[in-house]
Amino acid sequence: MSLIVTGTLGIDTIDTPHGGAERVPGGSASYFAAAASAQGPVRLVGAVGGDWPAEHRVLLESFNNVDLAGLEQRSDSRTFAWGGRYLDNMNVRETTFTELGVLEEAPPEVPESFRDSELVFLANSHPSVQASFLDQLPERQLSVMDSMDLWIEIANPELHALLERVDGVMINDSEAEQLTGVSNPFTAARKVLDLGPNFVIIKKGEHGAILVHRDGTALVPAYPAGSDQVVDPTGAGDSFAGGFMAYLERTGGRDFSAIQSALAWGTVTASFTLESFGLDGLKNLTIDQLEERVEILRAAARIG
Numbered sequence: 001m002s003l004i005v006t007g008t009l010g011i012d013t014i015d016t017p018h019g020g021a022e023r024v025p026g027g028s029a030s031y032f033a034a035a036a037s038a039q040g041p042v043r044l045v046g047a048v049g050g051d052w053p054a055e056h057r058v059l060l061e062s063f064n065n066v067d068l069a070g071l072e073q074r075s076d077s078r079t080f081a082w083g084g085r086y087l088d089n090m091n092v093r094e095t096t097f098t099e100l101g102v103l104e105e106a107p108p109e110v111p112e113s114f115r116d117s118e119l120v121f122l123a124n125s126h127p128s129v130q131a132s133f134l135d136q137l138p139e140r141q142l143s144v145m146d147s148m149d150l151w152i153e154i155a156n157p158e159l160h161a162l163l164e165r166v167d168g169v170m171i172n173d174s175e176a177e178q179l180t181g182v183s184n185p186f187t188a189a190r191k192v193l194d195l196g197p198n199f200v201i202i203k204k205g206e207h208g209a210i211l212v213h214r215d216g217t218a219l220v221p222a223y224p225a226g227s228d229q230v231v232d233p234t235g236a237g238d239s240f241a242g243g244f245m246a247y248l249e250r251t252g253g254r255d256f257s258a259i260q261s262a263l264a265w266g267t268v269t270a271s272f273t274l275e276s277f278g279l280d281g282l283k284n285l286t287i288d289q290l291e292e293r294v295e296i297l298r299a300a301a302r303i304g
């Protein structure tokens, strides 16, 4: 089996009420791959420009389980860059700027050695790029996609076409409302199921996540991190996805019950990301550390 991701590699500038970080490594695929690598190997496909800082490469290479054979550096292009600002309670984020750079060019190719990948994650990127990635992976068994406000707004038809082709979708609550016009997350999730996928995960930040699957519904609370532990929530969604998909890859599970367990692994993986800026919280993360937090989450979530 093999897990593959495509998405952005970005240069992020973050501003929070408690501090900020300039030009740190970010992007949806970077967070996903770093997060998944705590549980096993992950293949990354993405593009960066000539301006991609050498120290960002060094950091990504330090995650030993991340296979970078699908990373294209285009010397005459610019790397995707993004700025985000968090408001007082750290739950609301606004985008301060987006420079698409390489995202406006032809998408990166899946290398021959990656074409047998079976678990596919389409991290945030233009839905046409996500679709072209699927086309290059004929042996896929499970494909899951993410999306976000920008794409729902500017590439809605492409997004709908992609929803018909994937097994699962992960979005946050405001994106689910934007996509369906419905604020209740359960109703919104069912509306998304009508568009094609077999399951929908709606992330609700510090209020956890819900899973609506054709075989059942499940809830997972957020990891009980205090506000002093939340330094920078950027990448929490992608890290959630990385922990989630890596669990399915590692265990071979695909059914509702496996997907429910994977939710817990995604949740605790994200809890490490938000403790630092950039990818720092994911450095040297081990299965044992994740397992410890899964136990805490399990105990906290027990009912009856």
Ligand code: AMP
Pocket: 008, 010, 011, 012, 025, 026, 027, 028, 081, 082, 124, 125, 126, 148, 150, 151, 233, 234, 235, 236, 237, 238, 239
């Ligand atoms: P998350 O906090 O999980 O939503 O992920 C934030 C990451 O997504 C940041 O590192 C950004 O570089 C990246 N990002 C922001 N906007 C976009 C976008 N429109 N498409 C793809 N990636 C994005």
